[in-house]
Amino acid sequence: MVRDYLIIGAGPAGLQLAAALERDGRDYAVLERGRGPGTFFTRFPRHRQLISINKVHTGYRDPELRLRMDWNSLLSDDPELLFTRYSDDYFPRADDLVRYLADYAERTGVRAEYGAEVVRVSRPDGVFTVEAADGRTWRARRLIVATGVSRLNVPPIPGIELAERYDDFDTDPASFTDQRVLVIGKGNSAFETAESLMAKAAVIHVAGPHSLRMAWQTHFVGHLRAVNNNFLDSYQLKSQNAVLDGTVESVEKAADGGYRVVFRYARTTERLRELRYDRIILAAGFRFDASVFDDTCRPALVIDDRFPEQTAAYESVNVPDLYFAGTLTQQRDFKKSTNGFIHGFRYGVRALHRILDARYHDTPWPARPLPAAPEAIADAVVERVNRSSGLWQQFGFLGDVVGVDGDRAVYQEEVPLDLVTGGGLGPAAHRFVVDLEYGPGHADVDPFDISVPRVAENDAEHAGDSVYLHPVVRHYRDGVLDGTHHLAENLENDWDIPAVHQQPLTAFVKACLD
Structure with a gap:
């Protein structure tokens, strides 16, 4: 059986696109490796507080205006299917988003196959063939990848394998009591981690090669958010914490325990310095996992190979009929607008649906x-x-x-x-x-x-x-x-x-x- 559409990923973007296809009576299926919708958010963020705002009380009655302050709801034909009904917290818990996504999938009738871990995607004869770890296969004329940036970004640092990883380290602050800790990365995941350890760790350094950028100044909500920046107070007010500007050159075990790190400063006369830590946590963000694509349909990658390169129609630049939805589409507006986040890509998904309608179903853009x-x-x-x-x-x-x-x-x-x-x-x-x-x-x-x-x-x-x-x-x-x-x-x-x-x-x- 060859379907018109296959969507890989039952996260927010995959669900919203599937709901639109379901409403239109299209031939599609959604494949999800987890046991239910929103698998990514069952693990991330690790400290379980979202940084997407949930402003329930806006003073507006117009639902369109209310969506300006609602960063978690998906778009649908059901005016009651809003995340604001699931939490009153301004920065809600990730578990509430998982509950919302499960209800969204059920109420919109999304047809998803769970436990389908995709291990190979090929296109030997002009039709996409998707294989799962359990041996099941699906075929489709068009493929939409909505997996998000699911793979931890691991910089090529000698000895980096000695570091604990953001995706599986022990988040209990008590395990860091009186220890010197290095957090590699300067994004929200790094500062979220550092902030959680401030009451227990003796010393915390957050390190990265790029200048720190604040979301309130750049207007890019992926830059450091105020909710995660209390750590900066502790640095500038000399409370044993610091932000290091430069690159980690190597990591190795010290003979007397802990780790020896060679660090190259970006803006001091002291170019190299050896630093000692008890624990190292790698929190340098995420990247797209393209390993499942074989040579017949491997998409071109850009931005240090972290994202698939796309046309203005969210289509792969080198693989026709391969589309992307959700946070992967931030390649189109990298660190400028909001395609990396639900409150942005929900509109991108709607645009993609209209593009698919125009290209394959003779339905022009609504006018x-x-x-x-x-x-x-x-x-x-x-x-x-x-x-x-x-x-x-x-x-x-x-x-x-x-x-x-x-x-x-x-x-x-x-x-x-x-x-x-x-x-x-x-x-x-x-x-x-x-x-x-x-x-x-x-x-x-x-x-x-x-x-x-x-x-x-x-x-x-x-x-x-x-x-x-x-x-x-x-x-x-x-x-x-x-x-x-x-x-x-x-x-x-x-x-x-x-x-x-x-x-x-x-x-x-x-x-x-x-």
Whole structure:
């Protein structure tokens, strides 16, 4: 039997895509190595607190606006199937997410086969063949990989095998009492680990070659989050902890017990130094596991071979009909937007579903007609930027598109920007593409430094200089960028002041169409 679709992975992305295929009556199956949905979250994060916010009380009644502050819910046709019903915690527990995913799979009717550990994927005859460890096989015309970054990232350091691994070390802080500990890595998993040990360990060093970046400054939520950065206080206030900037050159056992580490500093005159530790924990993040693909369909990898390389349609650049969903799609916006997280990739999954519909089922991207008048176009754009959760969460990556041809206009929502500029929607005399963006250099400005000048709120004249999140509208004439208009930033993110937002936008649209 050859299916139309096989999805590998019953995590958040795989479940949401499967729910959409189930609703549409498509021929598909989901393969999951675990005993139920969300296997990854039964183990990670190791200390069981998520850093995806769960803001139950927003003051909004509009469910679309509430999704702006709900980072864990998946998209579905069931308005009651929301994670906010499972926990009141702002940073919820991972076990609550596992419960939610199990209920999501059951209530949407997802057809998943559990205990199916994929060990080989091949494509000898133009059809994907997927083999499981127990000997079962499946065949499909299209394959969607939604496994996430499931493999621990192990840097090529001599002796690194002596370190304990984030994915299986003993998380009980008491086992680290009065010990000197090195944590290798500078991401949230490393700092989550260091923070958990502060009350028991004697000394903790967190080490990595790159500069530490704070999420509140870069607006990339994968950078260090405030919920994990109490450790920085203990470092800067000289409480026996430190962040080391540089590379671990080697690890070896010391004759008198513990470990000897050779460390190369990145920014001091002391280039090499020998350091001693009782315990070493490797927490350098995760990577995509491509080992199951044979030579007939092995996807190209990028970013130090940590992610599969993809087109604007989430398809492998070298294996046709091989698609990716979920956190793997962060290759498209690496450390810039939100495809690495549920609150971002849930909209990417919806976009992928629309792409599959258009390519294989003759169903064009959903569109609604609109009067081709500048006022109507401006009003439609303003309404969307003030309400949409997809544009809000996938800033700089997804955009709404207004196509104008003669006296006819159509409005299409949440299209990957690279798909639009690459011609994925076909030709049009005029296209207005709107997304939400931070201004250039926003990641290099300390938002709490009052000596740094910034554009005033609702300053339409200087809106193009804004660094805070704001709508940007670009006009393409016959596929070529022809003009750009910025809507003035607003403290409450309400871009609906007639003289500041609607009227300047209407004038821009009119000038473009004229």
